[in-house]
Amino acid sequence: MDNTVLTVDGLKAAYASKQVLHGLNIDVRKAETYGLIGLNGAGKTTLIKILLGLKDETSGDIAIFGQGRTDKSVKSEISYLPERFDPPWFLTGGEFIKFSAELYGRQVDRVVMEEYAVSLALDPAVLSRKVQTYSKGMRQKLGLIATILTGCSILILDEPMSGLDPLARALVKNILLKVKGEGRTIILSSHILADMDEICDRISVIHNGIIHFAGTPSGFKEEMGEASLEQSFLHIVAREAAMSDRSAA
Known part of the structure; x- marks a missing residue:
């Protein structure tokens, strides 16, 4: 096959x-x-x-x-993470992940978000902070989490x-x-x-x-x-x- x-x-x-x-x-x-x-x-x-x-x-x-x-x-x-990833700064990390999944008609549980954050050595508490407070590395991790949690093939x-x-x-x-x-x-x-x-x-x-x-x-x-x-x-x-x-x- x-x-x-x-x-x-x-x-x-x-x-x-x-x-x-x-x-x-x-x-x-x-x-x-x-x-x-x-x-x-x-x-x-x-x-x-x-x-x-x-x-x-x-x-x-x-x-x-x-x-x-x-x-x-x-x-x-298909979900895409660009090299120069810059999410909307007025959203929190968790809001951005949720928004990204909803674009594909999918829902993401907060617990799952936090599990992925921990797996990338990202404090789950930062998901409640505005993206504008994130370092470049933190934004990159957020982008990867959001891309994966779209559930795309x-x-x-x-x-x-x-x-x-x-x-x-x-x-x-x-x-x-x-x-x-x-x-x-x-x-x-x-x-x-x-x-x-x-x-x-x-x-x-x-x-x-x-x-x-x-x-x-x-x-x-x-x-x-x-x-x-x-x-x-x-x-x-x-x-x-x-x-x-x-x-x-």
Whole structure:
């Protein structure tokens, strides 16, 4: 039985006359953590915007649960945490979580909110405080809790570790493993490649709008002949830079 929840086929995109995605092909499976790896400007955020219906592709096909991404039933199963997460400051943390869930027609029990807060080393009492009093790390934790508690089948997380210390990152990874264990699918981007190596089942390495590798982190390291995901990625960057220099010569 096919357990694919997302397929991207020949996806191209541009800003004005500048092509930024060059025929991407991706498939993501149910209950999988799928990582998008690349430098700033590589095309990761553009891809995410297209998946969310925030930008149009120039060509290519996208299917989510076998449907077009604009289908109402599809939209109701995707929750997104942006890299620059800034919730309404006039709400308390608990109000924001409740509001986020209600957008998807779901209710969240206060006890559940507090359990997730504790699991991220966030004092449950802060859920009663206005978001404007939160630090960046606290806001990031709040955003992750709210995203998870929408109950959506697909979570798209853009730099979810941003602003978090090593302890908080470890706690986030534990929560993401729990979410995956519930049968939900996680698509995430991160510049912290050690974390990606640890939690991702498969990855796509995107550089200059092209996928240079798609597969398991261990497969990527083996193909590049490197011991770490970071060194493997740098291998790609250096190789492409050398090819560009030769072309320009």
